[in-house]
Amino acid sequence: MTDQVCVGAIAGSYGVRGEVRLKSFCAEAEAIADYSPLSDESGQRSFTVTLTRPIKNGFAARLGGISTKEEADALKGLQLYAPRDRLPATEDDEYYHADLIGLTVYDTGGTELGIVRSVMDHGAGDLLEIHGPALKTTVLLPFTKACVPTVDLASGRIVADPPEGLF
Structure with missing residues (x-):
């Protein structure tokens, strides 16, 4: 498990005053602002996040330190991360996607x-998109209790009972 979880991404600028188009990957989309400040993957750049209004496929948002359209344009594609300890705890049989990958x-x-x-x-x-050396192409396994009865994060393994013929 990583110390940071990707909670959103910048889709580009919005308007001419430095706002950005923000895509939220949170279960409750508006909650992305609750985890502010958010950082880039390296943790070297950090931004406070203020949602200004909902827009198609996300939010218009102000990021701390970004005041011009050019600065906002330069951030297009940047993924934003929150420290794991700021995120809500998961319940039994709930997992962050970042914990399952790998x-x-x-x-x-x-x-x-x-x-x-x-x-x-x-x-x-x-x-779950599963890739392996014995597979010609990736396989998509439904992430249901029937197909994935066991997820053991501590040992880094998943036990699957895939439908007949999937693999």
Whole structure:
């Protein structure tokens, strides 16, 4: 588990006064401002975040230290991170996506299937994208209790019971 969790990204500038388009990756989108100040991945740049209004696919926001459109444009694509200790604790059987990425996936017989490359949500529930040397292409495994009965973060492993023919 990492000390920082990606909670949003800057999609570009908004207007001419230094506001940015902010995409929130939080379960409650507005909560991104509660975790302020946010930093870049290296932790070298830090920004206070003030949401000014909702816009299509995110928020217009003011970042501390950014006052011009040019400065806001230069931040396009920047991912914003919050320290893990500022985020709410997860309940049983709840996980941050960042904690699942990189875990090794085994079947119920102990055979290694691959490693979680990403976690996707296309509206019908989370999918684990699994990549491995024995796989010709990545496999999307539904992240349900039936398909993934065990997640052991401490040992860095997931036990999966995939549907017949998926692997």
